[in-house]
Amino acid sequence: MAVIEISGLTKSYGKTQALRGIDLSVKQGEVHGFIGMNGAGKSTTIRILLGMLKKDGGEVKLLGGDPFKDCVELHKRLAYVPSEINPWPNLSGGEVIDLLSRMRGKPDPKRRAQLIERFQFDPGKKCRSYSKGNRQKVALIAALVSDVELYIFDEPTSGLDPLMESVFQDCVREMAAQGKTVFLSSHILAEVEKLCDRVTIIKEGQIVESGSLRELQQFSRLIVHAECARPVTGLQIPGVYGLRCEGNKASFSVDAAALNVALKKLTEYETVSLHCAPPELEDLFLHYYAKDDETQ
Amino acid sequence: MKQREYAATGKLLKIYLRNNKVITLLLILLPFLFAYAAAASNMAVLQTPEQLSTYIAENQGNALLGTIAANTIAGVTVWRIRLSTAIITSILSIVLIINNTRVDEEQGRLELLRAGAVGPKAPLTAALVKVFGANLLGGVAMAAGFAAAGFPAPGSLVAGLATALCGCCFAGMAAIAAQVAPNARLARGLSFGAVAFFLVWQVLANAAGNEKLLLWTPLGWCAYARPYAGENFLLFAFAVPAIALLTAMAYVLSGRRDMGGSYMRERSGRVHGRKSFKSPLALAWRLQRGMLFLWVAAYAVMGLIIASLMPSINKMLEGTAFLPGLSAALGGAGNAFLAILAYILTQVLAAYGIMAVLRIREEESMTRAELVLAGATTRTRYVAGHLLIAFTGSAAAIALFGYCIGDFTSCIARLPAVWLIASVTAFLYGIAPRAAAPVSWGLLGASLLLEFLWEIKAIGNHVFALSPFSWVYPGVVVSFPPIFTMLLVSAVLVGLSLVCFSHRDIVAE
Structure with missing residues (x-):
């Protein structure tokens, strides 16, 4: 069953088109990464899912309901961490955590204490005196303290230090183990790579790719670094891209279909060492974002 | 190395002068407007000596405003506006000082400035120079307002300067509060609290009919200086060193603390929200x-x-x-x-x-x-x-x-x-x-x-x-x-x- 089902979703702010018909599906129990550059439409999509924004066109189903009309019922079943959080300066962190989690349902005090401990958070201070990372923790703890079906995170770790980042990652893994669904928007690609079962890449309001990391890798080029006995000269063959030759070394990316031809060619120059690997998420991401520039 | 402590004060002053322009202008212009408007309306209303003496007899010994020292229109006018002008210039001075000290510090602007070639004492100095300067200009403007109405020059000047010194004194206290308090809100609160305290002091002094007590409240300085009634220059011998002392204290407190630090603990909040704190209405x-x-x-x-x-x-x-x-x-x-x-x-x-x-x-x-x-x-x-x-x-x-x-x-x-x-x-x-x-x-x-x-x-x-x-x-x-x-x-x-x-x-x- 799909927890989030979006098809042909459009949204514009005045003349700027933020979303140009996106399709997105998040299945129950998966950790889904949603990646894209700033302004690509990540937050707009999430805010439509939360009923903060009205869609212009297309279909959006969230937990089987309409995110705008059924927001109260739906919000009892989900928790959200916004990318930017300015909690009320004269409230303490503890009060904000309690307020937000109570408005969602009955929070578990034991879990609250555990999370505060794990995130090394001091809930007794006024929010005005918290650093950016601590303000982020307020929102994270308020969301994680609730036992809900779906967690939506919009760049949740942007202000956290690496230690706290790993605490957050542990929390996500635990939730995944319990069968919860997590929708994680991020541009920390290493984090998405570590946590997510499936990834959707959004660019300029359109989905450019969606699938598991393995699937994405299959459809994309392999990265090859090779060293030969002689300078490599004749590699300008179809399917090889971004060729760079320095002395006896060559590196390039290659379509899976052209790999065999490329390797044969390399052996002609007496290959000394060879490193060939599927691209990391970062390579993929850069690949999709560079696509336009290549075709132009 | 000594003068390096104040490096870039001038540059900071230029920046600070661009902040809160309206409040700064009000601090300079309001004393003039008050003085001139009150003088003009009093001269229009109290045209005969009888009217003047009746007015004085009716209002003499008001606990809030104090004694009318001089039996002239000038005396009545300065009596009528001295407290309100002092309160308003004090409040404006406090707002300006806190804005360019604790607020800048809280919002990280001070750190940005101090990261440049800026002496550690420069920001506080620039803020104080700005507010002291505005107060003195306001005092001169007030004197000009009285003088424009034809009141005697020495009394007008004494009234204006005494009011300006009151503003400077509260600016000094605000500068101390900005060092002591952990946030701008509390610093402002402490400073306004000081105004309230000295206002009560002033009312008590008036009620007791003891003019000497007025020296100990800046809000009473204008009354203590007796403009148009045999000016009492002793005030300046007290007020100027008092302000210097407050300023020096602010510098010492500022020099002894860290950026963002304070001498008071930030009041901590509740670790848990109250049971009833769970609805939008409770939040509102x-x-x-x-x-x-x-x-x-x-x-x-x-x-x-x-x-x-x-x-x-x-x-x-x-x-x-x-x-x-x-x-x-x-x-x-x-x-x-x-x-x-x-x-x-x-x-x-x-x-x-x-x-x-x-x-x-x-x-x-x-x-x-x-x-x-x-x-x-x-x-x-x-x-x-x-x-x-x-x-x-x-x-x-x-x-x-x-x-x-x-x-x-x-x-x-x-x-x-x-x-x-x-x-x-x-x-x-x-x-x-x-x-x-x-x-x-x-x-x-x-x-x-x-x-x-x-x-x-x-x-x-x-x-x-x-x-x-x-x-x-x-x-x-x-x-x-x-x-x-x-x-x-x-x-x-x-x-x-x-x-x-x-x-x-x-x-x-």
Whole structure:
């Protein structure tokens, strides 16, 4: 069953088109990464899912309901961490955590204490005196303290230090183990790579790719670094891209279909060492974002 | 190395002069305006020596304003405005100092500046130079205002300088508070607390009739210096070193602490929210209660003061031709006075209504509305909480005022005009949040302008009728149709606001 089902979703702010018909599906129990550059439409999509924004066109189903009309019922079943959080300066962190989690349902005090401990958070201070990372923790703890079906995170770790980042990652893994669904928007690609079962890449309001990391890798080029006995000269063959030759070394990316031809060619120059690997998420991401520039 | 401590003070001063320009200008110009306007009106009203001596006899020994030292129009004028000018310049000085010290520090601007080639003492120095300078210019302007009215120069100058030194003294205290307090809010609170403390001191000194005690409260300095009544230059020998001492203390405290540090612990909050803290209404109450208490208390206190002054006001107005038409209609000049006062306070209360409603807009633009609405709550409940407080708060303020002055009914009868204006703001917020603030304030201003134009007979009754205040104008017979209409329109506007807000995008910027 799909927890989030979006098809042909459009949204514009005045003349700027933020979303140009996106399709997105998040299945129950998966950790889904949603990646894209700033302004690509990540937050707009999430805010439509939360009923903060009205869609212009297309279909959006969230937990089987309409995110705008059924927001109260739906919000009892989900928790959200916004990318930017300015909690009320004269409230303490503890009060904000309690307020937000109570408005969602009955929070578990034991879990609250555990999370505060794990995130090394001091809930007794006024929010005005918290650093950016601590303000982020307020929102994270308020969301994680609730036992809900779906967690939506919009760049949740942007202000956290690496230690706290790993605490957050542990929390996500635990939730995944319990069968919860997590929708994680991020541009920390290493984090998405570590946590997510499936990834959707959004660019300029359109989905450019969606699938598991393995699937994405299959459809994309392999990265090859090779060293030969002689300078490599004749590699300008179809399917090889971004060729760079320095002395006896060559590196390039290659379509899976052209790999065999490329390797044969390399052996002609007496290959000394060879490193060939599927691209990391970062390579993929850069690949999709560079696509336009290549075709132009 | 010594002078490096003050490096870049001039550059910082240039930056600081560009901050809070309006407040700085007010600090310089208000003393002049007060001085000149009070002098002109006193000269117009007190034309004969008899009128002057009657006026002095009636007002001598006022506990708040103190003794009238010189039996001249100049003496009366400086007596009338010295305390209000001192309070206002002190408050403005405090705001300016805190803004360029603790606020800059809290928002990280100070750190940015200090990271450059800026001496550790430069920021505080630049802030103090700016505020001291503005106060001295204001003092000179005040002297010029008196001198322009033809008052003797030495007295005018002494009055102006004594007032300026009062502002400088509170600036020095604010500079200390900015070092001591952990945040700007508390620093401001401490400084305003000092003003209140010295105001009480000044009232006690006046009540005791002991002029020497006035030296120990900056607010009494202008009285202590006796302008136009044999100037007492001893004040300057005390005030200048006192200010220097406060400034030196601020420097020492500043030098001994870390960036962002303080000598007081930030008041810690609750580790857990109260059990009842779980709804949008509870949050709205928490956010709005400070402003609400302040307004309600101010209206109650004003009501009590006016009620206690009524006997003497009645006596004063007896036999005078104070608004004869209105007085006849309301059965006495005292009633007419009360009606006008209550009417003006109704108009002022409309500002509270607008501000309380606009608080929701602030929440939305600070992305806090989103946090709440991501919980299981409807948009209607969210907005309704704030509106409920705005409406009951304004009702409580004017009701308490009416109760204190013993004219509950007519005060409450004016409430629909306030509610109507608050409802317009709510409607605008629902349909076009960005326009809500400017249009609401614009409409309030326009209705006050209409009234002014109507009073000078530039427009007729039917145009003034556009202003909700025209229906509750003093002397207008309170009838149900207009009150009922205003309530109905308010209800419709609030309803529309809720519907529109429930269907629009939440804008966060």
